Amino acid sequence: MPADTPATPALESRFPNVGTTVFTVMSALAVETGAVNLGQGFPDFACDPALIDSVKSAMDAGYNQYPPMTGVPALREAIAAKTTALYGLPCDANAEVTVTAGATQAILTAILAVVHPGDEVIVLEPCYDSYVPNIELAGGVAVRVPLTPDGFRPDFDAIASALSEKTRAIIINSPHNPSGQCWTEADMHQLEALLAPTDVLLISDEVYEHMVFDDLAHQSAARFPGLAARAFIVSSFGKTFHVTGWKVGYVVAPPSLTAEFRKVHQFNVFTVNTPMQHGLADYLTDPAPYLNLPAFYQRKRDLFRQGLEKTRFRLLPGQGTYFQCVGIESLAVPERELGDADFCQWLTREIGVAAIPLSPFYGEGFDQRVIRFCFAKKDETLLKALERLARL
Template identity: 75%
Template sequence: MNPRTPAFPSKTPNMGTTIFTVMSALATETGAVNLGQGFPDFGCDPKLLEMVTQAMNEGLNQYPPMTGVAPLREAMSAKIQALYGRHYDPVSEITVTAGATQAILTVILAIVHPGDEVIVLEPCYDSYVPNIELAGGVVVRVPLTPGTFRPDFDKIQAAITPRTRAILINSPHNPSGMVWTREEMLRLQDILDPTDVLLISDEVYEHMVYAPNRHWSAAQFDGLAARAFIVSSFGKTYHVTGWKIGTVAAPASMSAEFRKIHQFNVFTVNTPMQHGLARYMADPRPYLELPAFYQHKRDLFREGLASTRFRLLPGEGTYFQCVDISGLSVPEKDLGEAEFCKWLTTEIGVAAIPLSAFYGDGFDQQVIRFCFAKKDETLKLALQRLARL
C-alpha cells in the first residue's frame, strides 16, 4: 500500500515567500551586509533582560489573562495619555498581542465580512493584503503619491463606497519613511466623519520620527480615535523584534469584538516578558530618547550615501532609507528593482529591498529601501561597499 497525501485547493494560490525571507536568505548565502529586513543587529537594554529574568524567577510563568497582564495594560494606558492626551481604559480598551502583525490580522478577522472592502495605501507592508483576503474581504488599492509617498485624499475619497469596511494607514510609513502631518490626519478625519468606515492605524514606528517632524497618532483626533484600532509594537521600540509583543488600543465596543478573535487566535502572550516590559516602562527615557538614537544612524547613513549616485529620498521617520537608483552609472541600473537588489546583494555585498515588492502590481519606480537599524560599524561596512557605486 502506498499512502497518498490528499490534494486540496489552495486558499492562497497567489501567495509566495515574502521578499524579506528571500533577500535575507540571499544575504546569508553571499555574506552580504543585510540592510534588507527591518531588524536591529544590536541588543536591547540589559536592564530589560534583567526585569524579564526577575519575573521568571518570581514564578510568573503561567498563563496571563487573555487581554494581557494588568501592569502592562496600565503602563500603555499611562503612556498614551502622557504622549497623546487620550485615556484608554486598561481593562476594556487595551489588549496585548503577539506582535503588531498578529494584531492587524486579528483586527481584520474581527471586522471584515466576506465581500467587505478595505482600503490600503500602496506601497504597503506585505501582510496587509493577505490578511484582508484571508478574511474574505476585497482589497481596494489606493496609491500614495509616487516620489513623495504623501496621501492623495481625492483618490482616498473616491475609493470609499457603501461596501467600505475599513481603511488601513501606516505612519511613520514602511517602506518610504513618510510621516503623516497633522493637517493630513485632520483631512482623513473629515473624509471619514460622515461614514461608518473603521480605521486601522499601524503606528509601530511612532518613536522613530526625526526633527522637525513629529508623530501624530490617531489617538489625538476625536473623530479618528472613536473609530480606530491603534497598533503599537514593543519589539520596534525596545529593539526586541523577536519577542513579538504589541498592543491594540480601541474603544471598548471595538476592543470587545477584537478580543473575541484574539482569544481563539493566540489567546495570550508570553507572561514574564509582559511583566518585564511593564516594569521597564516605568522609565519613559528609552522611548523618549529613541528619535535621537535613530536620527544619529539615519544621518550617518545618509551622509555616506551622499558620496554615491543614489538619490536620497526624504527620511522623515522609521529606520528605513529609500533611494532612487535611476542615476547610477552601472549597467545594472537598467534592471528592475528586484533584480537590481539581487545584483547589489551578490556583487556589491549589501542587501536591500525593492519597493515594487510593496505594490500589488509590482509597480517599479527605480526605488529601493535600506534598513539603518544597525550598529554604526555595520553601516560603515555597508557604506564602504556601496561607495563602489
C-alpha cells in the same frame, strides 16, 4: 514513494499566488554571498540589559503561567498611561487595551473581528505585505489606493473615490514602511473629515511611533477624537525596544471595538508570553528609553545618509522609521537599466550589500526604481556597508 503509501489529499490553496517573500529571498542571498544585510528590518544590536533583567526577575518571581487573555494588568495600565501622556487620549486599561503577539497578529485580529465576506478595506500602497492577505483571509476585498509616486503622500481625492457603501475599514501606516514618510497633522485632520460622515473603521499601524525625526511629532490617531473613536491603534514593543523576536505588541481601541477584537483574539492566540509582559511593564516605568529613541535613530539615519551622499543614489526624505529609501535611476548596471528587484540582486552579489526593492510592496509590482535600506544596525555595520556602496 512505495505504491501502497497513502496519498496526501489535494487541497485548494487559500493563497495560490503567494510564494516566498522578498525578505526571505534577500536575506538568504545575503547569507549566501556574505553581503552586509540592510534588507530585513530588525536591529543587529542588543536591547537594554535592564529590560532583560526585568524579564529574568519576572521569571524568577514565578510569572510563567498563563496571564489574563487581555494582557497582564500592569502592562495594560502602563500602555494606557503612556497613550494618555503622549497623545492626550483618556484610555481605560481594562476596556480599551489588549496585549498582542506582535503587531502583525494585532492587525490580522482586528481585520478578522470587523471584516465580513464581501466587505472592502482600503489599503494605501506601497504597504506592509501582511495587510492584503489578512483582508483576503477574512473574505474581504482589498481596494488598493496608491500613495503619490516618489513622495509617498496620501492622495485624498483617490481615497475619497475609493470609498463606497461596501467600505468597512481603511488601513494607514505612519511612520510609513517602506518609505519612511510621516503623516502630518493636516493629513490626519483631512482623513478625520473624510471619514466623519461614514461608518468606516480605521486600522492605524503605528509600530514606528517612536522613530520620528527632525523635531517632528508623531501624529497618532489617538490625537484626533474623530479618528480615535473609530480606530484600532496598533504599536509594537519589538520595534521600540529592539526586541523584534519577542513578538509583543498591543492595540488601543474604543470599548465596543475592543470587545469584538477580544472575541477573535481569545481564539487566535488567547494570550501572550507572561514574563515578557511583566518585564515590559516594569521597564515602562521609566519613559526615557522610548522618549530618547528618536535621537538615537536620527543619529544613525544621519550617519547613513551622509555616507550615501557620496554615491549616485538619489536620497528620498526619511522622516521616520529605521528605513532609508533611495532612487537608483542614475545607476546603470553594468551598461543596462535594471528594475528594482534585479538591481537588489546585483547589489547583493556584486557590491556586497543587501537591500529590499519597493515593487513587492505593490499589488501590481509597480517599479519606480526605488530601493530600501535598513539602518537599524551597529555603526560598524553601517560603515562597512557604506564603504562597499562607495564603489557606486
